[in-house]
Each structure stands twice: as structure tokens, then as C-alpha cells.
Amino acid sequence: MDSKNIVVEVVYALADKQKLLRLILPYGTTVRQAAEQSGMAAHFPDLDLSTCPLGIFGKAVAKPQERVLEDGERVEIYRPLIADPKEVRKQRAARAAQAKADAEGT
Template sequence: MAVKQLNVEVAFALPHKQRIVALTVPEGTTARQAVSLADLPSLFQEVPSDTFTQAPLGIFGKAIRHPEKEALREGDRVEVYRPLQIDPKAARLERAKRQAKGQ
């Protein structure tokens, strides 16, 4: 019996560059395996390759707790999340300080 194939996508974005890689993978492929199959390091050579092996992942905007165990379904889009450049709380504090000075 043939293994069922699934059509999925893997997405990654930088502020200046975005890519969505369409893949056909065997049923049972995990989110982390799909990211590996997408070969993102070759598309984003400016990013350390371990980013893609260790980054948090999500499916359609919902974070995955265990991407090594999360089997994909037909049509899923795996999203690779990059680290935040600044803590959101610190960013809000800095904006509030700038606004207070401008008044």
C-alpha cells in the first residue's frame, strides 16, 4: 500500500525577505521534519543555520509545543518563528518614554 502524500508549506520571514516553500511530504511527517526538508538555510544564508533546527514553530499562527512530535495534515503551513530583537515590554517602555519627552 502506498504512503499517502500531503501538500504542506513552510514559511519564514525576515523584515526584508519572506519565503513560503511548498512541499509534498509523506503522511506522518512532523513540523520539524518539514522545516528540514524546506532547506531554509540555502534560502536565508544570512541567518545561522541552527536557527531553523532550534526555532519555535507554529501552524497557521498557533505555536506548537512539541514540533518534533506534531504530525502535519494536508494543507498545513508551518511557520518558523525568529527570535525577538527586543523584549515587547522593553519596547513599550521605550515608546512611552519617547512620547513623554515629546509632550
């Protein structure tokens, strides 16, 4: 393979549909550019690749428009959170405390 190119994967998943695309891109391609050039939007029409959060191998990339990819990396396109994880944990803890209090009261 030409040393001026890199091979990367771009992945995106919904609850019922997943897609992994393997791309050959020029060296110097950023995370955001790889996502936009992947063609993933054709498979997921509601996906806005210009603003969605991105990561590499499970770690979010703070500035995907600046982070240059290396050969073999996997770009992950993240969905927006439906609920705030901190709030969900807080509600779960409150329910558990209430259940414990109810069990001790009976």
C-alpha cells in the first residue's frame, strides 16, 4: 500500500442497525473529515456528521476537526445522549433508597 494513505474504519450504531465502513484515506485526514467522507450519512439520513461527537476506539476526541488519524484507527460516531447519565444515576439511587426504606418499614 502507498505510504501516503491510511486505512481506517468508521462505525455508527443505532439500537437496531449498525454499520462499519473501511476506508482508504490520504495521510493527514482528520477524524471529522473521515466521518464526513465515509458516506455514513447515506445509511443514516438523520445523522449530522458536521456536529456529532466523535471518538477513536471508545475515547471521545475533543477536537475532531484537528486530530489527525493514524493507520488502523477506528472512528466512532456517537449519538446524542437521550438522558443525562448523572441524573439517571441520581434517580436510581433515590429509588433504591426509597425501596430500602419501604422494606425496613414493613
